[in-house]
Amino acid sequence: MNIARIKRKKRLFIIFLAFLALSISGFLILNASRDSLIYFYSPSEILEKQGLQEKIIRIGGLVEENSVSYKNSTRIEFNVTDGNKKILVTYIGILPDLFREGQGVICEGKLNALGTFEANRILAKHDENYMPPEVAEKLKKSGKWKGE
Amino acid sequence: MAGIFNFLASPSRFRRLSERLYPYTIFLMVLFLILGLWYGIYSSPPDYQQGETVRIMYVHVPAAWMAMMIYFSMTLMSIFSLVWRHPLADLLAKESAPIGAMFTLIALVTGSIWGKPTWGTWWVWDARLTSVLILFFIYLGHVALIKLFDDEEKGSKAAAILTIIGAINLPIIKFSVDWWNTLHQPASVMRLDGPSIHIDMMIPLIFMAFAFLFYYLSFLFINTQAELYKRRVKKIYLQNLMRKEK
Numbered sequence: 001m002n003i004a005r006i007k008r009k010k011r012l013f014i015i016f017l018a019f020l021a022l023s024i025s026g027f028l029i030l031n032a033s034r035d036s037l038i039y040f041y042s043p044s045e046i047l048e049k050q051g052l053q054e055k056i057i058r059i060g061g062l063v064e065e066n067s068v069s070y071k072n073s074t075r076i077e078f079n080v081t082d083g084n085k086k087i088l089v090t091y092i093g094i095l096p097d098l099f100r101e102g103q104g105v106i107c108e109g110k111l112n113a114l115g116t117f118e119a120n121r122i123l124a125k126h127d128e129n130y131m132p133p134e135v136a137e138k139l140k141k142s143g144k145w146k147g148e
Numbered sequence: 149m150a151g152i153f154n155f156l157a158s159p160s161r162f163r164r165l166s167e168r169l170y171p172y173t174i175f176l177m178v179l180f181l182i183l184g185l186w187y188g189i190y191s192s193p194p195d196y197q198q199g200e201t202v203r204i205m206y207v208h209v210p211a212a213w214m215a216m217m218i219y220f221s222m223t224l225m226s227i228f229s230l231v232w233r234h235p236l237a238d239l240l241a242k243e244s245a246p247i248g249a250m251f252t253l254i255a256l257v258t259g260s261i262w263g264k265p266t267w268g269t270w271w272v273w274d275a276r277l278t279s280v281l282i283l284f285f286i287y288l289g290h291v292a293l294i295k296l297f298d299d300e301e302k303g304s305k306a307a308a309i310l311t312i313i314g315a316i317n318l319p320i321i322k323f324s325v326d327w328w329n330t331l332h333q334p335a336s337v338m339r340l341d342g343p344s345i346h347i348d349m350m351i352p353l354i355f356m357a358f359a360f361l362f363y364y365l366s367f368l369f370i371n372t373q374a375e376l377y378k379r380r381v382k383k384i385y386l387q388n389l390m391r392k393e394k
Contacts, residue, residue, distance in 0.1 A: 039275065096266075106331060126266050133193070
């Protein structure tokens with residue numbers, strides 16, 4: 001083996017080692033700061049966690065079927081569910097176009113003392129399924145509709 | 149294998165090869181762009197939920213793919229440059245960075261335009277959006293870092309190290325939507341259980357992805373040629389200067 005080749009191997013090894021060390025430290029940092037990296041909590045996580053009252057947080061889940069009720073023209077109440085637990089959300093304001101029952105939603109606001117979530121911002125979550133309307137109709141009719 | 153590698157690593161040989169190839173890559177880019185735009189705008193259906201807004205995806209998703217693909221190839225080039233000291237690897241990484249930055253910016257802007265009607269917001273600081281913004285800044289850092297050094301070789305070395313460190317961001321971007329709750333939806337095309345996107349929407353998406361890929365190749369070839377010619381002119385100029393002084 002000539003010297004150039006040994007040097008090349010050494011450089012490759014250093015890069016490999018440095019990248020490995022970086023990946024491990026990156027993984028540890030990201031793992032430790034999970035709480036600030038997740039954009040929203042699910043209703044189950046909210047009910048498990050303590051001390052969230054009066055802090056601005058976000059919850060995400062599906063708008064429960066048949067739970068949306070309008071108290072007056074702009075005040076709305078609905079349940080957000082993750083299929084396991086649910087939380088009552090109240091909101092005053094304009095809703096995004098995609099908001100409807102069975103649709104994913106993210107609410108930003110505070111949990112009050114009664115356990116109701118007072119939202120001051122609502123975002124609609126879009127899922128990863130893309131299809132033409134006719135196909136969606138057919139799927140619903142044939143009973144092959146997944147989710148929602 | 150090493151033979152092919154050494155063959156391509158010669159800058160002048162690469163220049164001659166790319167000069168022959170780039171008319172074809174430009175032709176393919178235009179062809180796929182026409183097909184992709186035609187399918188994307190006229191001949192594909194609206195989405196059952198988003199309606200016509202879905203058409204933004206045909207620019208947004210391929211641009212985001214390219215942003216990551218270019219960064220990945222820059223990482224490989226940086227490893228070649230640091231380990232094997234190939235001058236061409238540095239050059240290709242240098243010419244790739246601005247194109248990658250442009251695709252990242254396109255992905256960010258079109259995503260924002262899509263987000264407003266769909267989510268109800270232009271921007272959120274969730275893991276996916278933030279990590280792509282970081283990718284954009286790394287690209288800009290790469291461009292700036294090379295310019296910062298008077299000696300381009302030193303600048304390229306620093307930029308190569310930056311690229312390899314920044315490569316850790318790639319899996320974070322890709323899997324952010326699975327690891328953390330994000331507003332951004334999970335992958336529709338590149339997923340293990342097959343795409344969750346209708347074939348009529350997949351076709352324009354793939355066409356646009358090829359159009360962007362050939363855009364990248366075309367401009368990588370052209371810009372690298374220009375840079376190689378620039379260096380040659382500089383060398384001849386310096387040689388003449390030295391001859392005069394003698």
